[in-house]
Amino acid sequence: MDIVNYEVFYEARYEYEDVVTTNDNTLKVVPYDGDNQVVIEEKVETEPAGYVTKYRDILGNSVYRVKIIEPHYSMVIRSTSKVRVKVLDFIDCELPCIVHEPMFTDSTKLINVEYFKPIADKIYNGSKTLDEVLHKVVSFVNGKVKYREGVTNVDTPAHKSFEIGLGVCQDIAQITIGILRAMGFPARYVMGVVHDNPRTTHAWIEVKTPNGWVPIDPTRKRFYSEIKYIKFAIGRDYYDASPIVGTFVSKGRGWLKKLTVGVKRV
Structure with a gap:
């Protein structure tokens, strides 16, 4: 650590x-x-x-x-x-390794969990470990959504930015959260600043595992101990943070x- x-x-x-x-x-x-x-x-x-x-x-x-x-x-x-x-070390586990945290598994105004259920089922099936499924989700989201400013705003729901296929870190984080929650994994939105040459605030996520909350940055494709960011606020979606x-x-x-x-x- x-x-x-x-x-x-x-x-x-x-x-x-x-x-x-x-x-x-x-x-x-x-x-x-x-x-x-x-x-x-x-x-x-x-x-x-x-x-x-x-x-x-x-x-x-x-x-x-x-x-x-x-x-x-x-x-x-x-x-x-x-x-x-x-900076906590990630400890992998075999699926299913579900942790119950209802506040961070339900839908919100910006994240419709049911919308992402068919996508989540396809990604989850065939996965053996938590690390594997987390990497698959991030890879999937990055293949479907490209980073572009000016297309979405703070009120754009996750499924809308997914359908557009464009968005910023907030959108990419909320889409990733939607898929993970649809799998049953508690996931929360994080707002803060990166540790390496920040220019503005940034959004990433944390997933609760049997060993605690671990960070993932789906926009930058960074995982676990690679992330030495400073979080300002956590939330169910952008509105909380x-x-x-x-x-x-x-x-x-x-x-x-x-x-x-x-x-x-x-």
Whole structure:
């Protein structure tokens, strides 16, 4: 088991075409504190400054709520963290090796498990071990869905992006989850940053095995101990783990001007 310490930086800059009188945001922009991660320190701040509260949601994610009432034409959300990541070794098992975790085996608004059942049955049949079936699923998804930005959005269900055959890491992760859940394997959505030259946040998955949760990145075709990423949030699908969700009061529109993320091994 490898143990790695990181410093993590996240900054999102927003601009608005008219004055904003109130900005209310829910943030999941610090590392998850649990499972294979231990948060050593964290700090969240905004420009302009706002009223800040913190809590843990039902999935264990660290959530910040920030409300800004100072009039502004731009906003910055920034987090700095130190986290210890334990890179766990994968232990294979012969099929069936099912672990019961109903929260992460059922359908959600974005993942229709029944839709993927015929696909899951074809892939599962003939597989002998968990490692074999996981590699088969990732290979299948990559053969059917090509990475392309601008075709889907955060509200696109997994079966729709599968039918289109195009999508981004969020779509590829949710399709993979749908197939694995249809096989009976608990699988959850993960949002965070990669450890090697991140440019934005990334989505991958974790599968629960008899020895615990193991990571898989179906977009990059990485498995288990290859993944030394830093997870910010886990969820049943994207809706549980989106980094920033908010509303603002203004006569004009707003947009994300720039997103900067950084990871440094220490």
